[in-house]
Amino acid sequence: MRYLPLVWASLFHKKTRLILTLLSLTAAFMLFGLLQAVSVLFSSGADFVGANRLITQARVSFTQPLPLALLPRIEAIPGVARVAYSQFFGGIYIEERNFFPQFAVDPERLLDAYPEWVLPDDQRQAFISTKTGAIVGRKLVEKYGFKIGDKIPLKSFIFTKKDGTRAWEWEVVGIFDGKDEDWAGRSNLMYLNYGHFDEARQFGQGGAGVYIIRVADPNESERIANEVDRQFENSPDETKTQTEKDWNLSFARQIGDIGLIVTAILGAVFFTILLVTGNTMSQAVRERIPEFAVLKTLGFSDGKVTALVLAEAFALCLIGGLIGMTLAVGAAKVVSGLLNGSPVVVQPVVWIQAFATMVGLAVAVGIFPALRARRLQIVDALAGR
Amino acid sequence: MTTALVSIRGVSKRYTRGKQTVEVLSHLDLDIASGDFLALMGPSGSGKTTLLNLIGGLDQPSGGEIRVNDQRIDTLSSGALARWRARHVGFVFQFYNLLPVLSAEANVELPLLLTDLSKAQRKKNVAAALAVVGLSDRATHKPNELSGGQQQRVAIARALVGDPTLLVCDEPTGDLDRKTADEVLTLLQDLNRNYGKTIIMVTHDAKAAEFATHRLQMDKGALVAGEAA
Ligand SMILES: Nc1ncnc2c1ncn2[C@@H]1O[C@H](COP(=O)(O)OP(=O)(O)OP(=O)(O)O)[C@@H](O)[C@H]1O
Numbered sequence: 001m002r003y004l005p006l007v008w009a010s011l012f013h014k015k016t017r018l019i020l021t022l023l024s025l026t027a028a029f030m031l032f033g034l035l036q037a038v039s040v041l042f043s044s045g046a047d048f049v050g051a052n053r054l055i056t057q058a059r060v061s062f063t064q065p066l067p068l069a070l071l072p073r074i075e076a077i078p079g080v081a082r083v084a085y086s087q088f089f090g091g092i093y094i095e096e097r098n099f100f101p102q103f104a105v106d107p108e109r110l111l112d113a114y115p116e117w118v119l120p121d122d123q124r125q126a127f128i129s130t131k132t133g134a135i136v137g138r139k140l141v142e143k144y145g146f147k148i149g150d151k152i153p154l155k156s157f158i159f160t161k162k163d164g165t166r167a168w169e170w171e172v173v174g175i176f177d178g179k180d181e182d183w184a185g186r187s188n189l190m191y192l193n194y195g196h197f198d199e200a201r202q203f204g205q206g207g208a209g210v211y212i213i214r215v216a217d218p219n220e221s222e223r224i225a226n227e228v229d230r231q232f233e234n235s236p237d238e239t240k241t242q243t244e245k246d247w248n249l250s251f252a253r254q255i256g257d258i259g260l261i262v263t264a265i266l267g268a269v270f271f272t273i274l275l276v277t278g279n280t281m282s283q284a285v286r287e288r289i290p291e292f293a294v295l296k297t298l299g300f301s302d303g304k305v306t307a308l309v310l311a312e313a314f315a316l317c318l319i320g321g322l323i324g325m326t327l328a329v330g331a332a333k334v335v336s337g338l339l340n341g342s343p344v345v346v347q348p349v350v351w352i353q354a355f356a357t358m359v360g361l362a363v364a365v366g367i368f369p370a371l372r373a374r375r376l377q378i379v380d381a382l383a384g385r
Numbered sequence: 386m387t388t389a390l391v392s393i394r395g396v397s398k399r400y401t402r403g404k405q406t407v408e409v410l411s412h413l414d415l416d417i418a419s420g421d422f423l424a425l426m427g428p429s430g431s432g433k434t435t436l437l438n439l440i441g442g443l444d445q446p447s448g449g450e451i452r453v454n455d456q457r458i459d460t461l462s463s464g465a466l467a468r469w470r471a472r473h474v475g476f477v478f479q480f481y482n483l484l485p486v487l488s489a490e491a492n493v494e495l496p497l498l499l500t501d502l503s504k505a506q507r508k509k510n511v512a513a514a515l516a517v518v519g520l521s522d523r524a525t526h527k528p529n530e531l532s533g534g535q536q537q538r539v540a541i542a543r544a545l546v547g548d549p550t551l552l553v554c555d556e557p558t559g560d561l562d563r564k565t566a567d568e569v570l571t572l573l574q575d576l577n578r579n580y581g582k583t584i585i586m587v588t589h590d591a592k593a594a595e596f597a598t599h600r601l602q603m604d605k606g607a608l609v610a611g612e613a614a
């Protein structure tokens with residue numbers, strides 16, 4: 001402890017270089033914390049804990065529709081509270097940059113499956129009874145100024161109408177909100193009445209992209225998911241049932257092996273940081289060889305001098321690492337917001353990895369300068385040899 | 386001669402460069418009594434620094450014996466020698482060799498970090514050492530905020546703070562102007578006279594040597610003349 005002021009002061013030997021090195025370390029560890037957090041999220045295996053909603057899609061691909069005929073068989077499974085179905089509509093509102101997701105749904109079933117959406121009772125009734133009706137989320141209302149009674153033109157890039165056009169029109173009959181801030185943040189979508197959608201489309205009648213299953217008891221969700229998939233095993237419509245969270249993530253997973261990408265990026269980053277910090281440390285020691293010679297003259301042992309240099313490397317890596325990880329925690333919150341509710345948090349395991357990296361980095365960049373300081377011969381160093 | 390504080394017998398120092406071996410010191414004998422202020426003079430390359438480093442335990446001789454306070458130091462391991470230096474020797478160099486990132490008081494405290502003195506005790510000893518060299522009011526200054534003479538006085542305080550048996554100074558005024566040099570030399574003289582410190586000082590400057598109690602001349606690795614103790 002008594003050597004701490006000495007280590008601390010030595011760090012500040014060259015202020016500009018210290019700051020630049022710390023900035024590099026900070027940036028690297030911020031990236032590390034954030035990417036590892038995302039990676040852990042994506043690589044997490046099927047996690048049914050606390051899941052009260054399951055999504056069933058066709059086993060081959062979510063773009064493959066499932067027939068509505070599966071509905072009664074899913075409903076018959078014990079523990080299933082409510083089943084809804086949903087078809088991604090793929091509509092463009094006026095121009096392409098105005099993209100927001102729309103889903104054709106059975107109104108009653110959907111609203112039962114998603115109690116997180118709140119809307120007045122009369123609007124709920126209107127959605128059920130209006131075949132060309134639609135409800136829009138609060139965030140869309142804020143963005144586009146939709147009002148009840150508006151007729152919204154949507155050009156679907158998937159579905160053609162029987163009249164051969166792709167121009168659909170939906171009447172706003174309700175505006176829904178999230179039950180809390182989190183859900184309010186996700187309300188940038190629109191639900192269309194499946195009735196009119198199914199009647200008017202040219203192909204694919206009687207099918208839906210996914211089933212949404214609300215389970216009565218979250219503890220039962222894993223069993224129910226397995227049960228659903230077993231029901232349709234070896235049939236033409238094999239299914240894959242996941243929790244809602246895993247299903248959301250599976251979109252991102254299609255981009256590629258996130259874990260591998262993250263590892264590659266971090267590998268490159270830390271290789272660079274190793275060179276930057278290693279250079280800083282070796283310069284810091286090379287410039288101060290006469291100072292280490294003085295310390296040895298005063299009676300500092302070879303071991304103490306080695307420890308002082310290593311301590312300096314540790315201090316450098318820990319300061320940069322801790323600032324970076326703290327920033328990563330903040331950045332993770334921002335990313336969570338962007339990912340629409342998939343919580344990206346810097347888990348304890350990431351902190352442990354980060355500490356291990358800081359220690360490893362400190363040893364890697366500190367060991368050779370430390371040995372150099374250890375080996376120096378006092379009389380040679382004092383004479384500038 | 387058992388009263389000598391430093392006793393050097395038949396000491397040699399050879400350096401080997403490639404196939405060539407240079408004998409820098411050859412079979413040198415020297416005694417330095419406790420309480421001496423010895424000035425070592427001689428032409429450049431005559432081996433003054435080499436001898437001083439051997440006496441101060443910074444280097445080991447190639448042959449011969451060196452005793453300080455009746456303890457053989459030429460046979461100590463490098464770790465034991467480091468501990469011995471910390472306890473018995475204070476060093477002053479031509480270029481002060483202070484740590485630039487540390488304040489004057491932190492520089493003076495360095496040798497005490499190796500002792501088991503408490504923080505308060507260390508602080509007290511540092512203040513006392515700075516008072517002896519007349520720099521109490523500069524305790525918190527960094528070396529680059531001090532003049533050359535002041536830096537050298539801080540270095541002397543650092544050499545003194547552990548209350549060493551021996552003060553070893555290699556051209557302590559080599560980088561100072563006449564007036565400042567005289568101040569530093571007066572300080573060393575005072576330490577010798579009033580604090581009983583044994584001092585061995587290498588110098589090129591005959592006027593500096595006047596401050597010492599004894600003077601010795603070296604040439605080509607041997608003592609040639611002077612008034613030995
Ligand atoms: N490590 C070494 N390797 C080879 N030669 C050395 C080494 N150290 C000292 N010498 C040689 O030993 C001789 C004496 O050196 P030393 O430094 O003791 O001289 P000095 O009397 O202190 O000279 P100066 O007055 O210039 O400081 C010189 O010729 C020097 O080149």
Ligand SMILES: [Mg+2]
Nearest residue numbers: 433434435555
């Ligand atoms: Mg010399």
